[in-house]
Amino acid sequence: MPEGDTVWRQARNLHRALTGRTVHHTSFRFPDSAEIDLAGETIHGAFARGKHLFIRIGSMSVHSHLKMEGIWHVYGTDGTGKPARWKRRTTEARAVIKANARLDSSGVIRDGSSPVEAVGFNLGMLDVVPTEHEERFVSHLGPDILGADWNLAQAVENIRKRPERMIGPALLDQKNLAGIGTIYRAETLFLAGVDPRSTVAAVPDLPRVVEIASLLLNANRARPLRVTRTVAEPLWVYGRRRQNCYRCTSPIVREELSDQGTGGERFGITPHRLAQENDIARLSYRCPTCQVLFRE
Structure with a gap:
């Protein structure tokens, strides 16, 4: 699933491409929005809130969540002045916003400006x-790591409301803080030296854990490649099951983790069957040597 930095970048790209333009045509391929046409309205901008993305058009807002495979593309024109060809199948399109070229104050098309479409x-x-109804989609979210409302102390306080909970699931809970997914959870806890199965109450320096997550997301929000280590070897533990830890050479462990425990703890099953578990659990990566299991 795309994480907060991915959604932030897509919102930034949409904001730069669309803001100030007039909508020529819209097509929304979801039942509740299928008959809505925002043609003639002005696009005011786009922004992200956690993993939610909003595009403000006229008095309306287009709200989307990427879930596992969603993505927004912006297309201009090709060398002949015709709309550029989409890079994905038309059957995958769920929203299309076609916008006119930008105009100057006298209504003349600005030099170099051409129509665009966001898909x-x-x-x-x-x-x-x-x-005015945007808040209903995000009112449950904790402070957004990449947002103007970011408040580290509030995020820590939210996490501590359930001291018996494992820190791994707690960091993914968007009600605590918004923006972290499985990649940043794994990398954050490795750099903090904390096993994801540790209980919140036992983690010795929880503010430092949250601060590391904030530093990682902010460092990567404008990068096309997510890096927590080096460009050649970008991630410390995520996606590196059974590979040697870069620090101690211990094999990296992968397991599915939820508030009920690991896959084996919850179901008494062997590791090769973990992929069959329900979607409540999420993949977790850790170094069994560098990351300490803290329990009270």
């Missing part, structure tokens, strides 16, 4: 609502 492919959620 949302494989979006997990799509809603078109009055802008």
